[in-house]
Amino acid sequence: MFAVEVHNLRKEFVRKQGRGLRKKRRRVAALKDVTFTIERGECVAVLGQNGSGKSTLVRLLATLLLHDGGAARVFGRDVFREQRAVQRLVNRVSVEASFFKKMSATENLSYAARFYGMTGAETKPKIPEILRRVGFPEDRRHDSMEHLSRGMQQKVALARALLTAPVLLLLDEPTTGLDPRSKLEVQQFIEEVRRTHDATILLCTHDLVEAEILADRVGILDDGELLCLEPPDDLKRRYGSATLEEAFFAATGRSFEEERDEDEDEVREVVRS
Amino acid sequence: MSHGAAATLRHELIGFSGVVQRNVYLVKRYIWWDVAFMLWTIANTLTIVFIARGVDVSKAQENALATKFLVGGVIWAYLGIIFEIVTETVAWERWEGTIEYTFMAPVSRPIHLFGMGIFAVLYGIVRAAILFVAVVAFIGIHVPHANYSAAVALLAIASISFIGIGMMTAVLPLISPEKGTQLGFIAQGLMLVVSGVYYDVSVLPGWMQWISKISPATYALRGSGLAWADVWPLIVLGVVSVPLGLFVFRTGERYAKKHGKLKRSG
Numbered sequence: 026m027f028a029v030e031v032h033n034l035r036k037e038f039v040r041k042q043g044r045g046l047r048k049k050r051r052r053v054a055a056l057k058d059v060t061f062t063i064e065r066g067e068c069v070a071v072l073g074q075n076g077s078g079k080s081t082l083v084r085l086l087a088t089l090l091l092h093d094g095g096a097a098r099v100f101g102r103d104v105f106r107e108q109r110a111v112q113r114l115v116n117r118v119s120v121e122a123s124f125f126k127k128m129s130a131t132e133n134l135s136y137a138a139r140f141y142g143m144t145g146a147e148t149k150p151k152i153p154e155i156l157r158r159v160g161f162p163e164d165r166r167h168d169s170m171e172h173l174s175r176g177m178q179q180k181v182a183l184a185r186a187l188l189t190a191p192v193l194l195l196l197d198e199p200t201t202g203l204d205p206r207s208k209l210e211v212q213q214f215i216e217e218v219r220r221t222h223d224a225t226i227l228l229c230t231h232d233l234v235e236a237e238i239l240a241d242r243v244g245i246l247d248d249g250e251l252l253c254l255e256p257p258d259d260l261k262r263r264y265g266s267a268t269l270e271e272a273f274f275a276a277t278g279r280s281f282e283e284e285r286d287e288d289e290d291e292v293r294e295v296v297r298s
Numbered sequence: 299m300s301h302g303a304a305a306t307l308r309h310e311l312i313g314f315s316g317v318v319q320r321n322v323y324l325v326k327r328y329i330w331w332d333v334a335f336m337l338w339t340i341a342n343t344l345t346i347v348f349i350a351r352g353v354d355v356s357k358a359q360e361n362a363l364a365t366k367f368l369v370g371g372v373i374w375a376y377l378g379i380i381f382e383i384v385t386e387t388v389a390w391e392r393w394e395g396t397i398e399y400t401f402m403a404p405v406s407r408p409i410h411l412f413g414m415g416i417f418a419v420l421y422g423i424v425r426a427a428i429l430f431v432a433v434v435a436f437i438g439i440h441v442p443h444a445n446y447s448a449a450v451a452l453l454a455i456a457s458i459s460f461i462g463i464g465m466m467t468a469v470l471p472l473i474s475p476e477k478g479t480q481l482g483f484i485a486q487g488l489m490l491v492v493s494g495v496y497y498d499v500s501v502l503p504g505w506m507q508w509i510s511k512i513s514p515a516t517y518a519l520r521g522s523g524l525a526w527a528d529v530w531p532l533i534v535l536g537v538v539s540v541p542l543g544l545f546v547f548r549t550g551e552r553y554a555k556k557h558g559k560l561k562r563s564g
Contacts, residue, residue, distance in 0.1 A: 038557070038558055039557065081558075084398075084558075084561075087398070087402045088401075088402050089398055089401060089402055089555065089560050089561070090555055090556075090558060090560070091552065091555045091556045109404050109406070112403060112404035113404045115402070117398075117399075117402065121395065121562070123394070123395035123396050123397075123398065123399060123562060124394070124395070124396060125320070125323075125324060125327075125394050125396060126394060126395075127324065127327035127328060128320075128323050128324065128327055132320075132323045132327075135319065136316045136317075136319050136320035137316070137399065137403070138316075139313060139315055139316025139319065140313050140316050140400070140403035140404065140405045141403065141404060142308070142309040142312050142313065142404070143312070144312055169327070185399075
């Protein structure tokens with residue numbers, strides 16, 4: 026059984042353009058028949074520009090979106106029909122560490138763990154232990170999240186995800202915007218998780234070096250299409266490139282730094298206007 | 299009960315305690331905001347109760363009017379806060395940025411919403427008790443024949459309907475992130491007007507009196523003792539509003555997932 030099995034997955038968003046009576050709706054494809062599998066214990070990185078569909082893919086697997094076609098299964102469970110079962114297997118770290126800002130790291134982890142069926146007695150010894158493992162300073166555990174740096178908040182986000190022992194970890198640009206030291210610490214912790222946990226990881230990232238270091242296979246998602254998914258060396262060989270960046274350019278015809286509009290955000294902005 | 303069902307029930311109850319625990323943490327962290335809100339509510343209620351002191355009637359009539367205003371103010375403070383907390387379930391999470399984590403957690407929606415509702419009831423009881431004691435101490439109203447146990451029982455029944463109606467309005471920010479919260483406030487204001495909080499509903503225009511019939515606050519406020527005429531509409535409203543609230547919320551959540559609105563920034 027595959028950890029993740031995605032077959033012809035499709036997602037579209039409605040875009041409204043124009044004003045007043047001239048307002049028109051059109052459907053914009055965010056994911057176009059994406060198909061791939063991930064083995065248990067594997068780490069797969071998906072590269073793509075903003076708006077390529079990476080976040081849409083993660084949000085579909087996290088049960089935050091409903092699809093428009095195709096299928097997705099997590100450890101044999103249908104993501105769209107067995108949402109509760111899938112939710113028990115999955116956790117996620119996104120680009121923004123989202124917490125109740127006035128509450129402390131310990132308080133945020135404590136209530137969140139209860140949502141996954143862990144009692145107070147279970148989490149009491151586990152929270153300090155997991156915060157120590159992610160390198161979170163002991164004397165800051167009871168400080169409000171709003172007083173913590175972004176790097177520290179992201180460590181708490183990792184701790185929150187791992188506290189519930191997920192078998193599938195969805196990492197959506199977990200190191201974007203972090204300073205180099207925090208970035209390295211987060212990456213080291215992800216490596217440690219791979220070594221010590223029975224966790225499968227889907228990593229969406231902007232960071233090509235991060236993808237090469239952490240992932241067994243790297244995929245390129247461009248304009249909603251998954252162009253390839255293979256080990257980094259095979260990918261470079263396929264496109265006759267020395268680096269992943271060159272391979273990305275060869276595959277998409279665009280440089281990695283080129284920005285596209287964020288998929289869903291773009292749709293929302295158009296709707297507001 | 300099978301082992302699987304018992305495990306599911308245990309999981310749900312732990313999730314339920316997580317919702318309540320989170321809100322208790324938030325009250326602790328926002329305690330000075332809560333103190334300010336409490337003082338504002340006391341001042342607001344006193345303003346209304348003092349109107350009775352300015353009316354040119356006998357002492358007994360003045361006391362009766364002040365008591366009516368006090369009871370109306372306290373009951374609305376209680377029911378209004380239940381409605382407000384449940385209604386802001388989504389708006390609050392979106393504002394804090396935690397909405398995605400809560401909605402991808404394996405807690406059933408009824409448990410999530412009832413957790414919010416039960417916390418709101420506990421929070422509302424504490425606020426209503428402080429409000430009642432503070433206003434009575436300040437203005438010196440005598441309510442020797444008040445049937446407190448009947449009032450508490452009536453409010454307990456009314457709370458269920460308020461949780462149900464709150465579920466229906468809680469979904470609005472999911473459907474319209476920009477306007478949803480405002481629509482919730484409009485619903486709360488409408489209920490305040492039609493329910494006869496400070497006056498008898500008979501003074502309202504006919505069409506508003508008709509709306510007052512479907513507001514649970516009308517029966518909670520009208521109740522003197524545990525009269526069946528007030529109890530049965532509250533039971534009916536509770537039985538209808540909770541399943542309807544859950545259905546409406548579920549439908550709204552599905553719409554939000556379909557259209558990509560279940561996200562922190564709307």
